[in-house]
Amino acid sequence: MSLMVVSMACVGFFLVQRACPHMGGQDKPFLSAWPSAVVPRGGHVTLRCHYRGGFNNFMLYKEDRIHVPIFHGRIFQESFKMSPVTPAHAGTYTCRGSHPHSPTGWSAPSNPVVIMVTGNHRKPSLLAHPGPVVKSGERVILQCWSDIMFEHFFLQTEEISKDPLCLVGQIHDGVSKANFSIGPMTPALAGTYRCYGSIPHSPYEWSASSDPLDIVITGLYEKPSLSAQPGPTVQAGENVTLSCSSRRSFYMYHLSREGEARECRLPAVPKVNGTFQADFPLGPVTHGGTYRCFGSFPEPPYVWSNSSDPLLVSVTGNPSNNWPSPTEPSSKSGNPRHLHVLIGISVVKIPFTILLFFLLHRWCSNKKNAAVMDQEPAGNRTVNREDSDEQDPQEVSYA
Ligand SMILES: *[C@@H]1O[C@H](CO)[C@@H](O)[C@H](O)[C@H]1NC(C)=O
Ligand SMILES: *[C@@H]1O[C@H](CO)[C@@H](O)[C@H](O)[C@H]1NC(C)=O
Ligand SMILES: *[C@@H]1O[C@H](CO)[C@@H](O)[C@H](O)[C@H]1NC(C)=O
Ligand SMILES: *[C@@H]1O[C@H](CO)[C@@H](O)[C@H](O)[C@H]1NC(C)=O
Numbered sequence: 001m002s003l004m005v006v007s008m009a010c011v012g013f014f015l016v017q018r019a020c021p022h023m024g025g026q027d028k029p030f031l032s033a034w035p036s037a038v039v040p041r042g043g044h045v046t047l048r049c050h051y052r053g054g055f056n057n058f059m060l061y062k063e064d065r066i067h068v069p070i071f072h073g074r075i076f077q078e079s080f081k082m083s084p085v086t087p088a089h090a091g092t093y094t095c096r097g098s099h100p101h102s103p104t105g106w107s108a109p110s111n112p113v114v115i116m117v118t119g120n121h122r123k124p125s126l127l128a129h130p131g132p133v134v135k136s137g138e139r140v141i142l143q144c145w146s147d148i149m150f151e152h153f154f155l156q157t158e159e160i161s162k163d164p165l166c167l168v169g170q171i172h173d174g175v176s177k178a179n180f181s182i183g184p185m186t187p188a189l190a191g192t193y194r195c196y197g198s199i200p201h202s203p204y205e206w207s208a209s210s211d212p213l214d215i216v217i218t219g220l221y222e223k224p225s226l227s228a229q230p231g232p233t234v235q236a237g238e239n240v241t242l243s244c245s246s247r248r249s250f251y252m253y254h255l256s257r258e259g260e261a262r263e264c265r266l267p268a269v270p271k272v273n274g275t276f277q278a279d280f281p282l283g284p285v286t287h288g289g290t291y292r293c294f295g296s297f298p299e300p301p302y303v304w305s306n307s308s309d310p311l312l313v314s315v316t317g318n319p320s321n322n323w324p325s326p327t328e329p330s331s332k333s334g335n336p337r338h339l340h341v342l343i344g345i346s347v348v349k350i351p352f353t354i355l356l357f358f359l360l361h362r363w364c365s366n367k368k369n370a371a372v373m374d375q376e377p378a379g380n381r382t383v384n385r386e387d388s389d390e391q392d393p394q395e396v397s398y399a
Pocket of ligand 3 (some may be wrong): 237238241283361
């Protein structure tokens with residue numbers, strides 16, 4: 001795997017695992033950890049020592065007591081299950097298989113296996129730069145960071161057979177972080193990633209897992225087309241539906257809005273004219289945006305088509321909601337017509353007259369807050385009369 005550059009301090013960390021062939025040589029057993037060498041605290045892991053193509057009696061060794069059987073010469077048959085796993089189980093293991101013809105009765109030591117125990121520190125955060133949707137052949141930076149001063153960071157895919165990647169953390173401004181550069185992007189690199197951190201002197205005792213991050217590759221199939229009903233330019237509050245369609249029998253469509261990390265998805269529905277389409281109802285729109293859609297199949301997951309041509313949805317009759325510039329707040333608050341339109345479409349629970357009175361009152365006294373408020377995206381806000389002193393007309397209009 002041409003995954004990435006591994007920092008010098010991490011070299012040797014996982015090489016021990018990678019160096020081994022799938023099976024041991026004639027005189028070398030093969031030690032494996034199942035289901036994974038990365039084990040949550042309290043979970044379980046089974047070590048198996050394969051020797052001469054089968055399971056044999058074996059002895060286990062742990063690095064911190066090298067060449068000393070950890071269980072006082074106890075002989076295991078086929079496998080050894082550790083459960084519940086504690087941080088003391090973290091470390092490097094080898095095994096020797098039973099070999100009656102050797103002078104000692106035992107084979108040479110197997111490949112080493114490193115057992116990592118997770119859940120020992122708070123989870124770090126994992127982010128994708130510039131984003132989790134990556135064009136085929138491009139690179140993406142997966143940044144793992146924490147306010148715990150981790151010495152090492154580890155990045156792992158869902159595919160447990162792949163070794164985790166390791167980087168030394170850079171400490172800056174009270175956070176430690178590491179940038180994992182992934183790419184050039186191929187379908188094999190797409191998938192779910194998680195990261196972990198470890199503190200100095202305990203490299204095998206990892207933090208809890210970061211939240212999972214899905215990395216998607218695009219550009220593998222031809223682009224679908226994206227259109228808007230009734231059209232790309234609408235009145236504020238008008239219902240808009242975006243339709244993504246293709247002649248190709250995509251299974252799922254994904255709609256993303258520029259500047260937003262999350263996308264929505266809907267199954268593709270076959271139409272009588274032979275196209276496959278999904279209709280994304282945006283509902284009554286209050287602000288514009290640039291949208292793109294992608295098609296995908298159930299297998300392989302995380303592999304999407306080329307992006308549709310971008311579609312700019314713009315909203316008229318409502319200047320304040322078009323991602324306003326924070327430098328001109330007052331020009332937007334002084335438009336009674338737009339206020340009227342907005343109140344008409346809003347789900348404001350306060351009677352209109354009280355609201356209007358309140359708005360007119362706030363209007364003149366609190367314009368300076370408008371710049372700050374305007375930067376927040378429209379959401380499901382409610383008008384709260386208790387904290388209304390902190391609000392301004394712009395914000396009420398989103399309610
Ligand atoms: C990590 O990557 C981000 C985004 O590309 C960049 O802004 C940041 O400076 C990088 N940090 C380090 C420590 O390399
Ligand atoms: C995806 O788009 C790129 C750039 O526009 C183009 O070169 C490539 O052929 C497209 N791929 C497919 C499968 O249509
Ligand atoms: C928008 O669509 C919703 C649900 O489809 C409907 O209840 C509502 O009346 C529509 N609004 C307008 C202004 O057409
Ligand atoms: C196919 O039909 C759907 C609705 O049935 C329509 O929205 C779409 O524009 C049509 N596409 C073509 C290429 O005619």
